[in-house]
Amino acid sequence: MTEAKTIDKTGIDIQKIRADFPILSRKVNGKPLIYFDNGATAQKPLSVINAIDHYYREQNANIHRGVHTMSQEITVAYENARATVQKHLNAKHAAEIVFTSGTTESINLVAHSFGKKFVSAGDEVIVTAMEHHSNILPWQQLCEEKGAILKVVPINDAGELIMEEYKKLLNAKTKIVAVTHISNTLGTVNPVKEIIALAHAQNIPVLVDGAQSVPHMAVDVQELDADFYCFSGHKLFGPTGVGILYGKEKWLNELPPYKVGGGTIKTVSFEKTEYADVPLRFEAGTPHIEGGIGLAAAIDYVNAIGLDHIAAYEQELLTHATEQLQKIAGVKIIGTAKNKASVISFVVEGIHAFDLGTILDQLGIAVRTGHHCTQPLMAHYCVQGTVRAAFAFYNTKEEIDEFIKGLERAINMLK
Ligand SMILES: Cc1ncc(COP(=O)(O)O)c(C=O)c1O
Incomplete structure (x- = not known):
C-alpha cells in the first residue's frame, strides 16, 4: 500500500500517526488500549519523547x-x-x-x-x-x-x-x-x-x-x-x-x-x-x-500534521460518537452546543458514572468520570458527575465503535 492511500479525506494519515505514539500499542487489562481521556492529558509522540x-x-x-x-x-x-x-x-x-x-x-x-x-x-x-x-x-x-x-x-x-x-x-x-x-x-x-x-x-x-x-x-x-x-x-x-x-x-x-x-x-x-x-x-x-x-x-x-486537518478529523469523530451515543436508551449527552470540540460528556439514567468508567476500564477503554473540576457546572445540570470521552487525532471511529459496544455491555450489567 502506498502511504497516500492511508490518508483520509480530512488529510489525516491515521496509521502513520498512531505509529508515532508508542503508548497506543500497549494493552490495558489484556485489551488493546483505547485512550479517550485526552481532556485530562494527551499522549506523547516519539518526537517529544x-x-x-x-x-x-x-x-x-x-x-x-x-x-x-x-x-x-x-x-x-x-x-x-x-x-x-x-x-x-x-x-x-x-x-x-x-x-x-x-x-x-x-x-x-x-x-x-x-x-x-x-x-x-x-x-x-x-x-x-x-x-x-x-x-x-x-x-x-x-x-x-x-x-x-x-x-x-x-x-x-x-x-x-x-x-x-x-x-x-x-x-x-x-x-x-x-x-x-x-x-x-x-x-x-x-x-x-x-x-x-x-x-x-x-x-x-x-x-x-x-x-x-x-x-x-x-x-x-x-x-x-x-x-x-x-x-x-x-x-x-x-x-x-x-x-x-x-x-x-x-x-x-x-x-x-x-x-x-x-x-x-x-x-x-x-x-x-x-x-x-x-x-x-x-x-x-x-x-x-x-x-x-x-x-x-x-x-x-x-x-506538521496541520491543525486544520486535526480539527476536521476530530469533528468526524465527534459526529460519529454523538450519533452512536444517541442510539443508546437512557444516555443523555450533557453539552449540546452548536459549536463543539471533540469532547462528549454524558450520563446514563440510574447508573453512576464511576461504575461505567470502571467496567470500561476492564475493557481497556480509558474515559474520565466525575465532576471534571467543574462542580458548579455539575450543580447547574443537577448531576454528580458525567462520563467524558475526549477524542484526539490519533483516535479512530473503530475505537468509538468498541467503546459503544463496551458501554452497552456495561449498561446491561449495571441496570
Ligand atoms: C479548561 C481547563 N482549564 C484549566 C485546566 C487546568 O490545567 P492544568 O492542570 O494543566 O493546570 C484544565 C485541566 O483539565 C482544563 O481542562
Missing part, C-alpha cells in the same frame, strides 16, 4: 547562567522553544511568552499580579458558569482578599454562554473577564473573539483559558485580541509540568512579579532589587527546561 531523551543525554545544563558551551547551547534551545510558542500563537513578541508550570499556574499568576495592582474593594471580576476550578478559584480567592465581587455568566441548557447576560454584567466596576475557550466538560467552543471585543469596548482586559483549545484548533492571539491566553503543555501532546502564559507586552510590563527569586532580577542588594524585563521577571528559579524543549517538539509535531 526523543527530544526529552536527547536533552538528558546530550544537553543537560542550566540556562541563562553559564558561560560554558552546554549552558549556552541549551539557553539557545530554550529560547528557540519560546520562539516556537510565539509563532504558534502568533504573538507579536517572544517576550509575551512566559513559561509556567501549566494553565493553573498561568491563571494564578495573572490573578495574583493583576489583582494586586488593579483590583480593589467593590470591583468586579467576571467568569462563566462552565469554568474549570483552575479558572474560578484564583479569582474567587482574589475577590475574597480584596473585597471584590465574582460575577458569573450563565449558560443555557445546551451549554452555551448566554451572551445577553454577559453584556449586562460588563460595567465600569468590571476589572477583568476570565473565560474558557473550550469547556473541558461540555466541549462548547465559546465565542471568545466576541467576548473580548465586548469587554474591550469598555476597556476591560480578558484572560482566555486555552487548556482545551490548543490541542484542537489553531489559536491566533492577535486575531482574538486576547490580553492573556493560558495553556498546558501536557494537553498539547507535550510534557507535564510546563505551560504558557501569553500576555500582551503592555500588560506584562504593568504587572508586578509573582514568584520571586533567581532568574527574575537585574540587580539585588539588601536595600533594593531591580527586577528583570518580561518574560524573565515571571520565571523564578530554574525552569522546566526539558518541558520547554518537549513542548516545542509537540508544537512542531501538530503543525
Whole structure:
C-alpha cells in the first residue's frame, strides 16, 4: 500500500500517526488500549519523547547562567522553544511568552499580579458558569482578599454562554473577564473573539483559558485580541509540568512579579532589587527546561500534521460518537452546543458514572468520570458527575465503535 492511500479525506494519515505514539500499542487489562481521556492529558509522540531523551543525554545544563558551551547551547534551545510558542500563537513578541508550570499556574499568576495592582474593594471580576476550578478559584480567592465581587455568566441548557447576560454584567466596576475557550466538560467552543471585543469596548482586559483549545484548533492571539491566553503543555501532546502564559507586552510590563527569586532580577542588594524585563521577571528559579524543549517538539509535531486537518478529523469523530451515543436508551449527552470540540460528556439514567468508567476500564477503554473540576457546572445540570470521552487525532471511529459496544455491555450489567 502506498502511504497516500492511508490518508483520509480530512488529510489525516491515521496509521502513520498512531505509529508515532508508542503508548497506543500497549494493552490495558489484556485489551488493546483505547485512550479517550485526552481532556485530562494527551499522549506523547516519539518526537517529544526523543527530544526529552536527547536533552538528558546530550544537553543537560542550566540556562541563562553559564558561560560554558552546554549552558549556552541549551539557553539557545530554550529560547528557540519560546520562539516556537510565539509563532504558534502568533504573538507579536517572544517576550509575551512566559513559561509556567501549566494553565493553573498561568491563571494564578495573572490573578495574583493583576489583582494586586488593579483590583480593589467593590470591583468586579467576571467568569462563566462552565469554568474549570483552575479558572474560578484564583479569582474567587482574589475577590475574597480584596473585597471584590465574582460575577458569573450563565449558560443555557445546551451549554452555551448566554451572551445577553454577559453584556449586562460588563460595567465600569468590571476589572477583568476570565473565560474558557473550550469547556473541558461540555466541549462548547465559546465565542471568545466576541467576548473580548465586548469587554474591550469598555476597556476591560480578558484572560482566555486555552487548556482545551490548543490541542484542537489553531489559536491566533492577535486575531482574538486576547490580553492573556493560558495553556498546558501536557494537553498539547507535550510534557507535564510546563505551560504558557501569553500576555500582551503592555500588560506584562504593568504587572508586578509573582514568584520571586533567581532568574527574575537585574540587580539585588539588601536595600533594593531591580527586577528583570518580561518574560524573565515571571520565571523564578530554574525552569522546566526539558518541558520547554518537549513542548516545542509537540508544537512542531501538530503543525506538521496541520491543525486544520486535526480539527476536521476530530469533528468526524465527534459526529460519529454523538450519533452512536444517541442510539443508546437512557444516555443523555450533557453539552449540546452548536459549536463543539471533540469532547462528549454524558450520563446514563440510574447508573453512576464511576461504575461505567470502571467496567470500561476492564475493557481497556480509558474515559474520565466525575465532576471534571467543574462542580458548579455539575450543580447547574443537577448531576454528580458525567462520563467524558475526549477524542484526539490519533483516535479512530473503530475505537468509538468498541467503546459503544463496551458501554452497552456495561449498561446491561449495571441496570
Ligand atoms: C479548561 C481547563 N482549564 C484549566 C485546566 C487546568 O490545567 P492544568 O492542570 O494543566 O493546570 C484544565 C485541566 O483539565 C482544563 O481542562
